[in-house]
Amino acid sequence: MSFFSYASPIAARRAFLGKSGLVLSGSAIALLAGRDVLAAKAGGSKASDTNILNTALAAELEAVAAYQVGAESGLLEKPVLTLAAQFQGHHKEHADVLAKTIQQLGGKPVAAKTKYDFPTSKLKSQADVLRFAASLEKGAVSAYLGAVPLFANRDLSKAAASILGDEAMHWAVLRNALGENPVPSAFVS
């Protein structure tokens, strides 16, 4: 069944992870089963894929921290505050899935930093926070767009594209909340 055919994020996440592991191609399944030679013959690139996933994980952990800064700024009012909490929850789900995937591929997930540098002194209003969040989400869309073609395992490309879609929706909603055209062009780059 397609990753995209699930109605809810939870169902999609379950589909991504599967009952006891990832829903992956034959080469990845071989890798997970410890049959590294077979995976290598199939053109797998464990180091590269875990490297890509770890960079994505680092960015997702930063996004979680950024939304926390926004939520604790005292600048966000409902319903924007509720929306920010929802988006932060999505990033937490992304980070959770990425970390588990890295582990199942034999890698070591990066940990959240103890401290992130954010331009907090420039956040003076709800619009400032929204604009900051929108810039991060737009950047995340571009980052995933640049990562999708690099995966050796096409199932991971598909999963990353699913996250890309979610973050593009965040970006559009944030732009809309700012009174900007939510979808400014037909393509993202």
Next chain:
Amino acid sequence: MLEGAVLVAALAAGDPAAGEAVYSRCQGCHSLEYNRTGPKHCGVVGRRAGSVPGYEYSPAMKKSGIVWSEKSLERFLADPPKTVPGTTMTYAGVPEAKDRADLIAYLKQQTAARCGG
């Protein structure tokens, strides 16, 4: 990949205003002033790769021996994983030469304007 005089001309024609829009692609991981998922970009032109204090680079980047010039940035931005295999900048690159030239022009301008450089 551009070569020689063509590359020099393309880089010289870089438009920092257009580069600001290209830079929005980088902001998932980078900023000018802060180390984030990627290192900060203030002062990147002229800097030795892997040398920003407080940022944990990949061994590949630390050993790359690259000094970031317009030319080396142009090459890296075209295909980071190919240029420095093992880099944590797992991004397919900026495919258009004009976009790369604009981006480099923006980084130079912003270093001068905002980074004390």
